[in-house]
Amino acid sequence: MHEYWPSTPYVSLLLCATLFTAWFGGQGPGLLALGLSVTAFYFLFLPPLSADASSLPRLLCFGLAGLLVTMLASTQWRTTQSLRRAKDELSAKVDALRRSENYLAAAQRLSHTGCFDWRVATDEVFWSEETFHIFEYEPMAKLNLEHYLRRIHPEDLALVRQMIENARKGNDFDFDHRLLLPDDQVKHVHIMGHAEMNEAGELEFVGAVMDVTEQNRTQDALHQAQANYAHITRLTTMGEFAVSIAHEVNQPLTAVVNNANACLTLLPAGGPAVTEVRDALAEIIDDAERAGTVIARVRQLARKAPAERKLVDLREVIVEVVALARYESATRQVTIQTGMPAGLPPVLGDRVQLEQVLLNLVVNGLDAMAEVPAARRFLLIRARYDTQEDRPAVTIDVQDTGAGFAPGQLERIFEAFYTTKPQGLGMGLAISRSIIEAHGGRLWAETNAGPGATFSFCLPAAGEARS
Amino acid sequence: MVYVVDDDLSVRRSTGRLLRCAGFKVQTFASAREFLEHPRRDVPACLVLDVRMPGMGGLELQRELNRLGNTVPVIFITAHGDIPMSVRAMKAGAVEFLTKPFQTAHLLDAIRMALARDAVAHEERMEFREVRARYKQLTPREREVMALITAGRLNKQVAGELATAERTVKFHRANIMQKMRAKSLAELVRMAEKITGETG
Ligand SMILES: Nc1ncnc2c1ncn2[C@@H]1O[C@H](COP(=O)(O)OP(=O)(O)O)[C@@H](O)[C@H]1O
Ligand SMILES: [Mg+2]
Numbered sequence: 001m002h003e004y005w006p007s008t009p010y011v012s013l014l015l016c017a018t019l020f021t022a023w024f025g026g027q028g029p030g031l032l033a034l035g036l037s038v039t040a041f042y043f044l045f046l047p048p049l050s051a052d053a054s055s056l057p058r059l060l061c062f063g064l065a066g067l068l069v070t071m072l073a074s075t076q077w078r079t080t081q082s083l084r085r086a087k088d089e090l091s092a093k094v095d096a097l098r099r100s101e102n103y104l105a106a107a108q109r110l111s112h113t114g115c116f117d118w119r120v121a122t123d124e125v126f127w128s129e130e131t132f133h134i135f136e137y138e139p140m141a142k143l144n145l146e147h148y149l150r151r152i153h154p155e156d157l158a159l160v161r162q163m164i165e166n167a168r169k170g171n172d173f174d175f176d177h178r179l180l181l182p183d184d185q186v187k188h189v190h191i192m193g194h195a196e197m198n199e200a201g202e203l204e205f206v207g208a209v210m211d212v213t214e215q216n217r218t219q220d221a222l223h224q225a226q227a228n229y230a231h232i233t234r235l236t237t238m239g240e241f242a243v244s245i246a247h248e249v250n251q252p253l254t255a256v257v258n259n260a261n262a263c264l265t266l267l268p269a270g271g272p273a274v275t276e277v278r279d280a281l282a283e284i285i286d287d288a289e290r291a292g293t294v295i296a297r298v299r300q301l302a303r304k305a306p307a308e309r310k311l312v313d314l315r316e317v318i319v320e321v322v323a324l325a326r327y328e329s330a331t332r333q334v335t336i337q338t339g340m341p342a343g344l345p346p347v348l349g350d351r352v353q354l355e356q357v358l359l360n361l362v363v364n365g366l367d368a369m370a371e372v373p374a375a376r377r378f379l380l381i382r383a384r385y386d387t388q389e390d391r392p393a394v395t396i397d398v399q400d401t402g403a404g405f406a407p408g409q410l411e412r413i414f415e416a417f418y419t420t421k422p423q424g425l426g427m428g429l430a431i432s433r434s435i436i437e438a439h440g441g442r443l444w445a446e447t448n449a450g451p452g453a454t455f456s457f458c459l460p461a462a463g464e465a466r467s
Numbered sequence: 468m469v470y471v472v473d474d475d476l477s478v479r480r481s482t483g484r485l486l487r488c489a490g491f492k493v494q495t496f497a498s499a500r501e502f503l504e505h506p507r508r509d510v511p512a513c514l515v516l517d518v519r520m521p522g523m524g525g526l527e528l529q530r531e532l533n534r535l536g537n538t539v540p541v542i543f544i545t546a547h548g549d550i551p552m553s554v555r556a557m558k559a560g561a562v563e564f565l566t567k568p569f570q571t572a573h574l575l576d577a578i579r580m581a582l583a584r585d586a587v588a589h590e591e592r593m594e595f596r597e598v599r600a601r602y603k604q605l606t607p608r609e610r611e612v613m614a615l616i617t618a619g620r621l622n623k624q625v626a627g628e629l630a631t632a633e634r635t636v637k638f639h640r641a642n643i644m645q646k647m648r649a650k651s652l653a654e655l656v657r658m659a660e661k662i663t664g665e666t667g
Contacts, residue, residue, distance in 0.1 A: 258484065259481045
């Protein structure tokens with residue numbers, strides 16, 4: 001007779017194994033474990049069916065109990081699974097949200113722009129991280145309008161209060177003011193807000209505040225630089241203006257002296273009337289010569305002020321002038337090209353004056369191209385090694401693709417007060433020429449083979465070429 | 468003859484008048500071009516030149532004249548001069564550099580000096596032209612002989628070198644002296660120097 005183990009403790013063990021398998025593995029593995037358990041139960045704990053018919057109900061009982069356990073456990077497994085999935089999805093969403101929040105914060109930090117929300121009824125406000133940063137507060141939960149008002153520059157407080165009163169009536173706002181921070185630092189902010197009704201039907205502003213301190217500073221520096229340059233230009237222009245005027249006045253003075261002298265020569269010796277005429281002529285000559293000396297003195301004064309004599313690298317002059325003209329050339333859609341060989345020798349002179357000459361030529365070139373289609377506006381500034389009266393020199397050419405000269409015009413452009421422009425002064429080229437001649441150089445103009453004109457000036461080289 | 472080149476009408480006109488009254492012959496021009504294109508007789512002359520003119524300026528005209536071999540003395544007048552400019556002008560051979568309005572006496576002095584200078588140069592120019600004209604009348608053979616005798620050769624040596632009789636050389640020699648209007652051999656040598664100095 002076959003010996004059988006006592007079945008009860010082992011049967012529950014088999015059921016337990018099935019339960020665990022279904023719990024952690026799901027329905028499939030659970031059913032497999034059940035099959036194995038039923039087989040094991042049959043072979044280990046039951047007499048063979050052929051020997052004992054009562055084995056069948058016991059086997060069925062065991063099978064049904066096992067099936068129930070498997071079903072229960074695998075349901076539990078499915079629930080766990082779907083819970084886990086939901087949790088994963090949620091955390092992915094949270095991550096995405098956090099990321100976009102980080103982007104927003106970074107964007108706000110980079111653009112120095114914070115946002116805010118203001119409930120008008122309660123004066124509660126909400127700030128973004130960057131807003132805290134701009135107003136220099138540690139982030140905190142409870143905020144109201146008073147926190148904002150505490151940071152306003154005293155001189156701007158009246159303005160801000162007025163804007164707030166206006167906003168309370170539901171008007172959008174957009175204005176600039178200053179902040180005075182606890183460390184006495186002053187900031188400039190641009191603030192704007194848009195009125196909305198929230199779900200509760202209350203007035204609420206959503207807006208942005210931008211720190212424009214740095215921007216303002218840059219702009220101020222730019223204005224300052226421009227003002228300085230304009231001042232220098234005006235000074236040198238005044239000087240050169242005097243020189244040009246002197247030139248114009250000296251011509252008629254010369255004629256006066258010449259004619260009076262001619263009369264003196266022609267006058268016969270004779271009576272008292274003739275003597276009187278002779279004296280008058282002599283006085284005319286004296287006075288004209290006196291006027292000449294006054295003008296010579298004015299000229300000397302004008303000359304003395306700015307004329308510096310230093311080594312100047314003309315390539316630096318070109319770079320500087322192109323930078324100064326950048327805004328002008330961009331708005332007029334002109335492409336400026338430069339050509340500067342290395343190793344050009346320096347020249348001796350006044351850098352500001354030379355820059356003024358080049359700037360004049362560049363502005364004239366831009367003017368000349370006003371009527372030309374934008375695609376054909378080119379200004380070429382070129383420095384080149386040259387000789388002047390067999391001595392080393394440097395020449396700068398400013399070549400445009402503009403209108404060029406009308407017949408007979410080339411003869412007149414260097415005259416003082418000659419201009420063809422409605423707003424023109426006609427002094428630019430006259431002054432430029434006197435500056436260049438005072439530097440021992442020459443300034444001239446030529447008509448291009450193609451369209452436009454080329455203005456060139458040549459200055460004696462000073463010293464050896466620098467590389 | 469005084470040439471005045473100035474683009475300013477009143478300066479040009481009055482300078483012309485002044486100089487005429489002072490007894491000079493005057494011609495005026497409104498630009499460097501006009502002056503260059505105007506035919507001029509070779510007489511003792513000087514040029515009163517404005518530095519700054521539209522188109523070709525005074526300094527450029529001076530350079531152009533130098534290039535053409537014209538040595539007419541130049542007096543610059545300018546309403547706008549400075550020292551480096553005047554230095555350059557003087558180096559290029561200017562007589563004087565006056566600033567407008569100039570003292571009449573200074574201009575007249577400068578012109579007298581320039582004319583005196585050009586009178587001497589003019590004399591030389593005329594003489595040279597004369598000598599060259601005479602030289603042109605010589606036959607090729609006579610020129611050969613002249614080259615040798617002015618180089619210091621004796622008649623006999625010349626005859627040897629040219630493979631002719633000494634008598635023929637003597638005959639050529641007499642012809643040369645007569646055609647060149649030279650009173651002595653020394654004078655002929657001077658003339659030869661002038662001609663070869665020019666061509667060589
Ligand atoms: N690049 C150029 N192309 C054509 N004409 C020019 C050019 N530059 C100057 N001109 C002419 O020369 C005149 C005088 O120029 P300028 O002395 O600078 O005085 P403004 O520019 O005040 O007219 C201009 O009015 C113009 O007719
Ligand atoms: Mg101009």
